[in-house]
Amino acid sequence: MKPVSANITDAVGQATIVSGSHRGLLDKIFLGLSIRNYLGQLLTNPVNWILGLILAIGIPLLCQRYLFGLQAITHGSQDYPWGILLGFGLFGMVPLSASGFLLSTTVEIFRRDDFLPIERLALLNGLLGYFFAVVFLLVDLGMPWRLTYPMVVSFGPAAVLFLVAWHVATYLSVQIAEMLPAVSEWADWPGLKRFIKKITLGLTIAGIILSTLHQGALGALFCYAPAKIHPLWIAPEFQWLHFFVSSIFAGLCMVIVVSWLVKHTMTWRCDRRYLSTLDGITLGLAKGAALAMITYLVIKLVAVAHDQEWLLLISGWGLYYLLELGLGTVVPLVIFAYGVRHSRVTMVRWGALLAVAGIVWNRLNTVLICYNYRLHQEIPYWKELWVVLTVLGFYFIVYRFILYRIPVLFRWRQ
Amino acid sequence: MRAKISRRTLLKGLVAAMASTISMAPSRKSSAHDFQGYETNRGVLVDVSRCVGCRSCEVACSREHGLAPPPGLVDNYRLLDQQQQGMRRTDQNAFTVVNRHESPLLTHPLFKKTQCNHCLEPACLTACFVNAYTKTPEGAVIYDADVCVGCRTCMVACPFSIPAFKYDSAFAPQIMKCNFCFDTRLSRGRPPACVEACPMEALTFGYRNDLLRVARKRIRDTPGRYEKAVYGEFEAGGTSWLYISPVPFEQAGFDIHVPRQPILNYVKDFLAVVPMVLTIWPGLFAGIYLLARANKTHKNTNDHEDVSDETSER
Numbered sequence: 175m176k177p178v179s180a181n182i183t184d185a186v187g188q189a190t191i192v193s194g195s196h197r198g199l200l201d202k203i204f205l206g207l208s209i210r211n212y213l214g215q216l217l218t219n220p221v222n223w224i225l226g227l228i229l230a231i232g233i234p235l236l237c238q239r240y241l242f243g244l245q246a247i248t249h250g251s252q253d254y255p256w257g258i259l260l261g262f263g264l265f266g267m268v269p270l271s272a273s274g275f276l277l278s279t280t281v282e283i284f285r286r287d288d289f290l291p292i293e294r295l296a297l298l299n300g301l302l303g304y305f306f307a308v309v310f311l312l313v314d315l316g317m318p319w320r321l322t323y324p325m326v327v328s329f330g331p332a333a334v335l336f337l338v339a340w341h342v343a344t345y346l347s348v349q350i351a352e353m354l355p356a357v358s359e360w361a362d363w364p365g366l367k368r369f370i371k372k373i374t375l376g377l378t379i380a381g382i383i384l385s386t387l388h389q390g391a392l393g394a395l396f397c398y399a400p401a402k403i404h405p406l407w408i409a410p411e412f413q414w415l416h417f418f419v420s421s422i423f424a425g426l427c428m429v430i431v432v433s434w435l436v437k438h439t440m441t442w443r444c445d446r447r448y449l450s451t452l453d454g455i456t457l458g459l460a461k462g463a464a465l466a467m468i469t470y471l472v473i474k475l476v477a478v479a480h481d482q483e484w485l486l487l488i489s490g491w492g493l494y495y496l497l498e499l500g501l502g503t504v505v506p507l508v509i510f511a512y513g514v515r516h517s518r519v520t521m522v523r524w525g526a527l528l529a530v531a532g533i534v535w536n537r538l539n540t541v542l543i544c545y546n547y548r549l550h551q552e553i554p555y556w557k558e559l560w561v562v563l564t565v566l567g568f569y570f571i572v573y574r575f576i577l578y579r580i581p582v583l584f585r586w587r588q
Numbered sequence: 589m590r591a592k593i594s595r596r597t598l599l600k601g602l603v604a605a606m607a608s609t610i611s612m613a614p615s616r617k618s619s620a621h622d623f624q625g626y627e628t629n630r631g632v633l634v635d636v637s638r639c640v641g642c643r644s645c646e647v648a649c650s651r652e653h654g655l656a657p658p659p660g661l662v663d664n665y666r667l668l669d670q671q672q673q674g675m676r677r678t679d680q681n682a683f684t685v686v687n688r689h690e691s692p693l694l695t696h697p698l699f700k701k702t703q704c705n706h707c708l709e710p711a712c713l714t715a716c717f718v719n720a721y722t723k724t725p726e727g728a729v730i731y732d733a734d735v736c737v738g739c740r741t742c743m744v745a746c747p748f749s750i751p752a753f754k755y756d757s758a759f760a761p762q763i764m765k766c767n768f769c770f771d772t773r774l775s776r777g778r779p780p781a782c783v784e785a786c787p788m789e790a791l792t793f794g795y796r797n798d799l800l801r802v803a804r805k806r807i808r809d810t811p812g813r814y815e816k817a818v819y820g821e822f823e824a825g826g827t828s829w830l831y832i833s834p835v836p837f838e839q840a841g842f843d844i845h846v847p848r849q850p851i852l853n854y855v856k857d858f859l860a861v862v863p864m865v866l867t868i869w870p871g872l873f874a875g876i877y878l879l880a881r882a883n884k885t886h887k888n889t890n891d892h893e894d895v896s897d898e899t900s901e902r
Contacts, residue, residue: 239758240758241758242756242758243754243755243756243757243758243761244755244761245755245756246758248755250753250755250756252677252678252679252680252743252749252752252753253677253749255740255741255743255744255753256740256744279873282877283873283876283877283880284876284877284880285877285880285881285883285884287884315737315738315739316736316737316738316739316740316753316754316761316762317736317737317738317761318738320735320736320737320738321737323718323735323737324717324718324737327718327735328718328719328720328735329718329719330716330717330718330719330720332714332852332859333714333715333716333717333741334715334717334855334858334859335715335716335717335739335741336717337862338717339717375874375877376600378873379869379870379873379874382869382873383865383866383869383870386865386869387861387862387865387866390858390861391858393858394855394858394859395741395744396744397854397855397857397858398711398714398715398741398744398745398851398854398855399744399745399747400847400851400854401747401843401845401846401847402744402747402749410854410855410857411857413858414857414858414861545744546749548845
């Protein structure tokens with residue numbers, strides 16, 4: 175990694191950051207390097223070799239899926255209609271992408287300017303998370319070319335998924351609009367930025383509404399299977415609240431994790447403001463996440479009490495449930511409480527990583543492991559797992575491509 | 589300083605936000621929250637005690653719908669024996685399957701036919717976001733492959749795990765499930781193929797309301813022969829296919845965990861939240877925004893600190 179970033183820093187450190195507006199598009203895309211140099215640095219980066227390996231196997235698998243049907247890459251289980259593709263890709267990615275609406279609310283509504291340096295990263299994380307959740311959906315849908323049917327062709331407005339579809343589509347556009355100021359700086363279209371600025375408040379409030387509803391709706395989807403999912407993981411009255419509140423700390427923890435990774439792997443791209451404020455911001459985010467976690471634990475408890483499930487807690491599934499809540503929420507919560515109080519930033523970051531894993535685990539439990547718990551367990555086919563990895567590879571590539579160029583981690587100077 | 593937001597721009601933004609969300613939010617009040625089923629709803633009464641496991645219904649069904657012939661027909665009983673490890677379920681090649689079940693209360697095995705139960709308030713229908721399912725007045729729950737997106741939520745929603753997906757097709761996958769022979773028979777008032785094929789009269793076709801009376805009469809007239817309940821009378825809000833069994837239903841392979849109310853009822857709590865969020869959130873967050881802004885302006889004018897440097901970057 176070192177030589178790569180050093181290369182680019184040399185080229186970009188002077189060219190990109192200092193003089194902004196007069197560079198050509200090619201310069202902007204190739205980071206001020208010649209195409210030859212640019213490709214050269216791509217090849218010397220070991221991360222790209224790993225990505226190459228993933229894609230080299232994954233792209234043929236994707237072709238297989240589109241030519242021969244889902245059966246070619248999944249078990250095609252009739253008992254588990256939603257496999258890991260959706261369980262991770264949609265139900266796992268979406269809560270981690272709540273970061274966009276959370277930070278835009280913090281900065282634009284609550285006027286917490288101290289979180290400004292991280293706002294764009296959170297917005298981008300949200301946008302890409304949603305976008306790739308849709309990509310996962312396109313892989314998993316039986317007829318992906320009919321993605322727009324619920325909007326254009328045939329309406330089932332009483333279905334929860336109808337709400338999810340419309341809200342994710344609308345929210346995706348809201349998030350694109352929210353990212354436009356950064357793009358307009360990069361592409362030098364100041365008019366666009368001025369326009370978005372005028373409607374920022376509307377966009378932000380729309381974002382809160384849409385996020386509340388579809389994060390909740392993803393949970394409410396499981397209310398359609400009240401008897402199939404283990405009772406500890408389904409509480410029809412509270413399911414939407416569980417999913418919504420857990421998405422709050424999921425999104426915040428995801429920002430902590432991403433900002434941490436970026437700080438170490440793309441230091442050259444971060445400006446001084448980002449680097450100097452990040453530790454304080456991380457602690458602030460952890461504080462917010464901890465509050466959401468307490469809320470989450472309380473409503474989880476309320477659900478157990480409401481459905482009279484105390485005895486289930488001492489069964490095998492109950493212990494598994496406690497393990498999930500303990501490792502995924504209570505431990506990070508304790509870490510956050512201790513870390514924030516004693517300003518232990520690194521500790522907080524590891525806690526955030528644990529919480530992110532905990533949320534994905536919770537969603538996988540709901541979709542796969544505790545679904546049809548009276549039947550056999552579905553263990554994903556390796557090809558399905560590899561396709562998940564492949565889409566994540568694309569996600570990583572796009573994420574990195576944008577962070578390198580668009581002013582997300584740094585401020586654009588005219 | 590940050591661009592001043594006048595009352596007008598604020599209102600404009602709010603209206604835009606509300607319009608964009610409200611226009612996206614469908615009206616989700618169900619008008620059918622007390623739906624008792626169509627008067628004309630046909631059904632089938634399955635008498636589990638009469639079925640001998642010949643699987644003629646499976647054959648008739650696969651012929652009627654042009655599906656692959658059921659497996660293991662020659663050595664019929666060997667297939668039924670093998671099922672001890674796992675029951676067969678409906679899939680893309682079989683709209684109906686017969687499974688063998690042993691009950692400790694009986695010296696002989698029981699056979700239970702499984703197919704779509706054609707609920708009065710079908711979960712698949714209420715879960716479908718492109719309206720691919722229709723409940724016909726005759727009682728059939730039919731599916732339209734032309735609008736289906738292949739999201740498979742109906743498979744998740746079905747409390748009886750009936751719909752199956754044609755996973756092996758890349759270009760024309762679809763949900764495969766029993767349609768009560770609607771196109772070919774039911775719409776003309778004729779019984780479905782499986783009923784006609786049954787040599788044991790284990791299946792009785794008729795109006796659901798009549799069948800319920802028949803079922804109760806059988807239970808009453810032959811004391812001790814049947815469990816005193818009709819499976820399907822209340823399950824998932826009531827189904828068109830009804831069952832009577834000589835042993836407790838769980839011993840005859842029925843899922844007794846199926847809730848007694850329509851699946852839609854479990855989703856209504858969330859659906860009620862939607863209008864609440866839509867109406868309360870805009871005002872609430874706009875209010876918080878105004879408070880936060882007032883607070884900030886106040887602070888700025890007080891301590892003359894140049895916070896505006898940060899904010900002007902936006």
